[in-house]
Amino acid sequence: MTGKGASRARRGRPRQAEVARLAGVSQTTVSLVLGGNKQGITLHEDTRRRVLAAARELGYVPDPAARRLAAARNNLLGVFSFTATFPTAVEHSYYPFLVGVEQEAAARGYDLVLFTGSSSGSQAAAPGALERVRLADGCLFLGRHLPADGLRRLVEHGYPAVHVGRHEELAGLAWVGVDYVAASFEVVRHLEGLGHRRVVLVREDDEAPASTDRERGFRSGLAGPGAGDAVVRTADPASDITPGWLRARLAEGVTAFVAEETDTGAAWRALLAAVDGAGLSAPDDLSLALLGSPPADLAARPEPAGFDIPRAALGAAAIRMLTALLAGETADEPLVACAFRPGTTAGPPPAAP
Amino acid sequence: MTGKGASRARRGRPRQAEVARLAGVSQTTVSLVLGGNKQGITLHEDTRRRVLAAARELGYVPDPAARRLAAARNNLLGVFSFTATFPTAVEHSYYPFLVGVEQEAAARGYDLVLFTGSSSGSQAAAPGALERVRLADGCLFLGRHLPADGLRRLVEHGYPAVHVGRHEELAGLAWVGVDYVAASFEVVRHLEGLGHRRVVLVREDDEAPASTDRERGFRSGLAGPGAGDAVVRTADPASDITPGWLRARLAEGVTAFVAEETDTGAAWRALLAAVDGAGLSAPDDLSLALLGSPPADLAARPEPAGFDIPRAALGAAAIRMLTALLAGETADEPLVACAFRPGTTAGPPPAAP
DNA sequence: ACCCGGAACTAATGCGCATTAGCAGTGGGG
DNA sequence: CCCCACTGCTAATGCGCATTAGTTCCGGGT
Incomplete structure (x- = not known):
């Protein structure tokens, strides 16, 4: 009825x-x-x-x-999120992305459909929840943990789908991502250009492409030896990255520290705390860099050296990729470049004692 | 083809x-x-x-x-904004609203269509741009300056539309809004409860319902006489609300000042500056209150007495109203209540000299 | 006078599904 | 022995649109 x-x-x-x-x-x-x-x-x-x-x-x-x-087609592009479409925790990073998506879609004459897919817990796993996206001509997929089966089905059926974030596992799934490798490389090179010879990366224990890409860029930027132990991986930065740990590294000749950016910013937070706790300060006693943007609540702190993720550009690139698929064109460059940020936390290493 | x-x-x-x-x-x-x-x-x-x-x-x-x-239905609800759908300037107030919209829509099994209508300048004024919303089963409209003609047409055709913000001019247009009257009333009552007898409202020169409602609530909360000159309306708070002005009010026996919240927060900003400039401080020398939330860049300042606008709840209420219309039910209560915020800027008036 | 071709349309069909009307079969009551 | 109610299913139809296969009209050529 x-x-x-x-x-x-x-x-x-x-x-x-x-x-x-x-x-x-x-x-x-x-x-x-x-x-x-x-x-x-x-x-x-x-x-x-x-x-x-x-x-x-x-x-x-x-x-x-x-x-x-x-x-025919209906001039609708979908956005499907495997978390809430409007996550409350990462608003600051998510909103600019949507701004880019909207502007690019509008410029190309498309409206947007936000599929409220998995936000309502119970419905999340519903088989076929994904299939609703077929209403749109094509769809963006966001989120780390995608239901591979459903997505595979869509892709195999030739449905135009673009994943936001590097994604190589599912062959045939187009994606756009941030070029963390190049950006991280550039940060390390910047530090070495300032005179740093031993640099350490603090990263959280996460296998996300965003993390591994940063490490890859970091490693390839390292010129000298000692790259073997240049990366510290920790599941709990707050308790592992202590003033004592920091002093030990300094004693080994490390002069610069780089933190990975994550949702929580835990690594960066721990690093700052350790520096404070050791009674040191950047960039005089050591140099600090952040592979990303600082969390909002740390905006008042000195601006970290590092790079900014062009989130709006990422959204726009995702839409461009999607419309290219729709037009049957060959795919664009999937990576968007970050903007290097000199910041105020990196300088030449202190003169040897 | x-x-x-x-x-x-x-x-x-x-x-x-x-x-x-x-x-x-x-x-x-x-x-x-x-x-x-x-x-x-x-x-x-x-x-x-x-x-x-x-x-x-x-x-x-x-x-x-x-x-x-x-x-004969597509389970789609529209969101049409007369500014960009994702305005960059007021992100902090807009995002929570969308969060509420999404959650409520998801809970009711609807997906969302964001009409990129007026965001791309050129297309904005296109006659009939509005008509695109018919694609959805019903639509939310946001923004102060709506094209009345287009909206009237939709409403007359029986299209389920809900305006976000009080809107009485266009008969038949459903709306949801924030209960600024009650919230402002409560703030004034709170101040009077603290002992204040003369209170002044500083508002910008704007005829938006959000402004007039606040004034209405403010006035009805005033107990004593002197309500006649209790409201100061200025198009340029920064130059009108000076330390000198402030001192003159204090000399008249005014002990509490209330500012309207607007996008820019100009009134509140000016009030704070005047207090600083006069070498005074709240709540010791006088009490301050803000009819809304402080702008993001003033988050570090002491928390103003006043109220918080429940933006997510507003979004949810808008969707509820819309789905009620779709179901042919009689409309809900259109007003959502604000949360009173004691803050740290209001206290008892200073003892008379 | 007849045919032909282009201009300017329209009738008919199908997309994949939900819904309504209806049809065969079967057993029981009168 | 006929009618009826009931079970268990199917044919037909329409949603709103895009597309294909016409149809009609008209002026020129021969």
């Missing part, structure tokens, strides 16, 4: 047939005119105008479902 | 007809079984099982477009 609300909503929603009646033509003609007449059928200019006028007068808007069913 | 993507997407996807063939039944039966058979047609249990098995074997998933076409 059709819901009462639905029928209300539909009443007054004009169809092509009504436009046709008002314009004194057939539904076919209306479809032709409004659809751009790609089949090149000759239509009188007056007719065209009459149809257009009638459509405007009635406020006609095509039904996306019908359009889709008739095997 | 059918897009390549669309046809590719379709190839290989099983339909009900194929499931039916495999199960040895009709398409109707498949639809009945998979659709839950809400019409109560008697079906043999074996048949049901065969259909289910066949569907599983083929990996059948219903086509949402077809489903929605047949059901």
Whole structure:
């Protein structure tokens, strides 16, 4: 039974047939005119105008479902998140991304569908929840832990999908990502350019591509030896990165410390605390860098050397990639570059005692 | 011409007809079984099982477009903004709202369409840009300066629309809003409870309902006389609200100052500056309150007495209102209440000299 | 006078599904 | 022995649109 609300909503929603009646033509003609007449059928200019006028007068808007069913497209791009679409915890990083998505989509004449997919816990695992995205012409997928099966099915069926974040496991899934490798490389090079010869990276214990990419860039930026123990991986930075630990590294000749950025910023936080606790300060006693942007609550602290993630650009790139897929074009460059940030926490190493 | 993507997407996807063939039944039966058979047609249990098995074997998933076409609704709610959908300037106030919208929509089984309507300048004024919202079953409208004509048309056609923000001009347009009147009333009462007898409101020169409502609440909260000049309206708080002005008020016996919250926070900013400039401090020399939340960059300052706008709750209320309209129910309460915030800027008035 | 070709449309069809009307079979009551 | 109610299913239809295969009208050529 059709819901009462639905029928209300539909009443007054004009169809092509009504436009046709008002314009004194057939539904076919209306479809032709409004659809751009790609089949090149000759239509009188007056007719065209009459149809257009009638459509405007009635406020006609095509039904996306019908359009889709008739095997066309509906100018809708989807955004599907495997966490809440609007996560509350990472608002500061998520919002700019959406800004980029919206602007690029608008510029290309697409509207956005936000699939409230997995936000409501219970429905999350519902098989077929993913399939709803087919309403849109193509879809962006966000989140680290994607249901591989569902996504694979979509991709295999040729559905245009773009994952936000590097993703090589699922062959055929297009993705866009941040070039953490190059950005991290650049930070290390900057430090070495300042004269640092031994640099340590503190990273959390996470296998996300965003983490491993940073480490890769870090390592490839290291010139000298000692790269073997240049990376410290810890599940609990707060208790592992202590003033004592810091002093020991300094004693070994390490002069610069680099922290990975994560949602929590734990590594950076621990590093700052250790420096404070040891009674030292950057950039005089040692240099610090952050592979990303500092958490919002640390905005008052001195600006860390490092790089900024161009989140809006990432969103725009994702949309560009998706529309390229839709157009059947070959894919763009999937990586967006970060902006190097000199900051105030890195300088030349202190003169040897 | 059918897009390549669309046809590719379709190839290989099983339909009900194929499931039916495999199960040895009709398409109707498949639809009945998979659709839950809400019409109560008697079906043999074996048949049901065969259909289910066949569907599983083929990996059948219903086509949402077809489903929605047949059901005459598409489970889509729109969000249309007369500024960019994701404004960059007021992110801190906008994001929480969207969080509420999303959660409530998800809970009710709706997806969201963000109309990139007026964000891309050029398209903004396009007549009929508004009509695109008809794509969704109903729509939220945000922004102060709405194109009344377009909206009226939608409303007259019976299109379910909800404006976010009080809006009485356009009859028939449903709205949800923040109860600034009650919240402001409460703030004034709090101040009077502390002993303040003369209180002044500093507001910007704006006729927005959000402003007039605050003033209304403020005035109705005032107990004593002198309410006539208790409200100062200024187009340029920074130059009107000076230390000198402040001293003059104090000399008149005013002991508490209340600022309206706006996007810029100019009134509050000016008030703080005047207090500083006069070498005074709250709550010792005078009491301050803010009818809203402080701007983000003033987060480090002492927490103002006042109230917090429950933005997420507002978003949720908007969706509830909209779904109520869709269901043909009578409208909910349109006002959401604010949370009183004692803050640290208000205390008893100083003892008379 | 007749045919032909282009201009300007329209009728008919199908997309995949939900829904409604209806049809065969079966057993029981009158 | 006929009618009826009931069980268990299917044919037919329509949602709103895009597309394909026509159809009608008209002026020129021969």
